[in-house]
Amino acid sequence: MLSALNELVQRVAHTLMATDAGNYVAAGEEVLTDVAAHFGLDVAFLRHNDHTIGATILIAQWPIRTCLPDPDPIATVYFKDADPVFALTEHVEEPVILRPVAQPDEFRRHIEEGTVPVVSMAVVPMNVVDTADGSDGFITTGxxxxxxxxxxxxxxxVITALKVIATMFAHVKARVEAQESVKHLAEHDDLTGLRNRRSLLDHLAGRLAAGRPGPVAALFIDPDQLKAVNDLLGHETGDQVLVELTQRLREHIADVAFLARLGGDEIIAVLNEPTTLAATYEYAEQLRRMLAARLLLGSTYIRHRVSIGVAVGIPGTDSVSDLLRYAEHALTAAKAAGGNTVIAFSDELAERYSLRTDIEVHLHDCLENGALFLRYLPEVDLQSGELSALEAVVRWNHPTRGLLLREEFMPIAEATNFGGAVGREVMRLACGQFQHWRRAGLAHQVMLRVKLSPAQVVTDGFTEHLAATLAEFDIPAAALCLELPEDLLVAEAQRCGQILLALKDIGVRLALNNFGSGYRFLPSLKELPLDSLKVGREFVHTLDLGGENELFVRSIAALADAFGLELTADGLETESAAQRLVAMGCRRAQGPLVSGPLDSDATEALLKMPTLRPPIRTVVHP
Known part of the structure; x- marks a missing residue:
């Protein structure tokens, strides 16, 4: 008998030795089957205690039930509602043996009457030492x-053998739970509890494998203005916003999507079922509206909004990085559109970001291999017909895209910290060419205009580098006019005010470019050391139509006159518009009517001409 018990214990130990989370239930069923067969038992079960919720939970049993009731009354049994047998398993130090002959007379009477089956039961606790409080107590884990x-x-x-088996189960349970804890930490984000980046990549790799059903839909979800919350209320509050967003997502879509935190404030939802792009967009719109809320964080209410980028990937065609890149591009477009919106990835977006990537990859090389070059846009004095200024306009001969205009690559250069370097190169090229013309006896009465990028203006050492460049090429500071973007002066008003004063100390002239595009700068215009304004082309090219645009240009002209500022019109297209400008008091202009951008040779020929066009001597009042 003892030898047979030892063999049973050894078989159980061998079975449990290689047990992990993946086969724990199957191993439990195998052991229960073996033990039941050895002793000729009719039922055997393994249950775990969850002391957090106060319940005993069925893990494995023999015989294995194939048809389970819903709900299953013995799957989870709460101790406070349990019958005496289940209730005693919450905290039990030694095995409990129940036999009919050991029961009270009333219980035996029920057996004899056939109302209660005749059973014998052994309940063996799975106990481990409780080290939490430093005592030598125990915890019944199952x-x-x-x-x-x-x-x-x-x-x-027999009882000793069963205690040994229960102890083995207790240790295996602890080991499996430790493994699961490590696995959970490796696959989940600490703050939100969502799956982490690694887990997301593994999930998508499986979903996008060739032969899997598709399309696979991904939603890139990002809370709007979280940076502002962090800056204003602190990162702890920002984390609360992210946790609240996560909780709302769990409540509404955890059963239909794989949720993961990619990093920072970016959350990815991968829909479980194959879904078209159109259907995913509609779902994302519903989700965006559902997530909108006013959150009370401490004593502060925060208006919560999200932007969502939507994309789908085709298994066997699109990679994990492809799908994430598509969704991220769509999210970036949603943010750029003002936030609180959903944008789906499209061929147009693909081309836009393909261009962006192409520009980013070659930006550094363009500064070293001379791929940047200048064209010059003439500015004329409409009343005299003489050339009054030349605006240096940068172009890039891109190795794969060909000719790129400034507006195509400069925003990307600024976003990738190349804006300052590109701006310095443009300044050197312009000053070098201007020096050449001046040494040839040309351009002494002409102003050189150069547009500045926001990144260039706020770069450390900008004014010192400018002064050094003017000295290197022997260009009088008063011959250079720097054109500043209006939005920069609004966003960085205080900082830019100090920079402008430093530039005026150097002696250069300052112009506000594309004035009127926002019409928000008027209150502080008189506070900055500006010399001139340039009216945006969107107002000038419709000047012949009259109406609001004409009134607007007229008001700008009056404003410039009141502040003693020169005024230049950009985008001049017709003679009638030229006459209207002169009538308003604006005598300088550039645009198609004057000339398009010219290379250096054509510009030099222009510099040798006494006038560019016939003067407007008789003003026709509109």
Missing amino acids: TLGFIKYGDLAWTAD
Whole structure:
């Protein structure tokens, strides 16, 4: 008998030795089957105790039930509502043996009447030492239960063997839970509890494998203005916003999507079922509206909004990085559109970001291989017909895209910290060419205009580098006019005010470019040391139509006159518009009517001409 028990214990140990989270239930069923067969039992079960919720949970059993009731009354049994047998398993130090002959007279009477089956039961606790409070107590982490229909004598040797088996189960349970904890930490984000980047990449790799159903839909979800919340209320509050967003997502879509935090404030939802782009967009719109809320964080209400980028990937065609890149590009477009919106990835977006990537890759090389070059846009004095200024306009001969205009690559250069370097190169090229013309006796009465990028203006050492460049090429500071973007002066008003004063100390002239595009700069215009304004082309090219645009240009002209500022019109196209400008008091202009951008040779020929066009001597009032 003892030898057979030892063999049973050894078989159980061998089975449990290689057990992990993936096969724990199957191993439990195998052991229960073996033990039940050895003792001729009718029922055997393994249950775990969850002391957090106060319940015992069925893990494995024999015989294995193939048809489970819903709900299953024995799947999870709460101790506070349990019958005496289940209730005693919450905290039990030694095995509990229940036999009919050991029960009270009333219980035996029910058996004799046939109202209660004759059973013998052994309940063996899975106990581990409780080290949490430094005591030598124990925790009942679960129980093994064994039932025999009829009476069975549980000998001391049998009970000892069952205790050994229960102890092995307790240690295996602890090991599996530790493995699961490590696995959970490796796959989940600490703050939100969502899956992490690594887990997301593994999930998408499986979903996008060749032969898997598709399309696979991804939603790139990002809370709007979280940076502002962090700056204003602190990162802890920002984390609360992210946790609240995560909770709302779990409540609404956890059963239909794989949720992960990619990093920072970016959350990815991968829909479980194959979904078209159009259907994904509609779903994302519903989700965006659902996530909109006013959050009370401490004593502060925060208006919560999200932007969502939507994309789909085709298994076997699109890679994981492809799908994430598509969704990220769509999210970037949603943010650029003002936030609180959904944008789906499209061929147009693909081309836009393909161009962006192409520009980013070659930006550094363009500064070293001379791929940047200048064209010069003439500015004329409409009343005299003489050339009054030349605006240096940068172009890029891109190795794969060909000729790129400034507006195509400069915003990307600024976003990738190349704006200052590109601006310095443009300044050197312009000053070098201007020096050449001046040494040839040309351009002494002409102003050189150069547009500045926001990144260039706020770069450390900008004014010092400018002064050094003017000195290097022997260009009088008063011959250079720097054109500043209106939005920069609005966004960086205080900082730019100091920079402008430093530039005026150098002696250069300052112009506000594209004035009127925002019409928001008027209150502080008189506070900055500007010399001139340039009216935006969107107002000038419709001047012949009259109406609001004409009134607007007229008001700008009056404003410039009141502040003693020169005024230049950009985008002049017709003679009638030229006459209207002169009538308003604006005598300088550039645009198609004057000339398009010219290379250096054509510009030099222009510099040798006494006038560019016939003067407007007789003003026709509109």
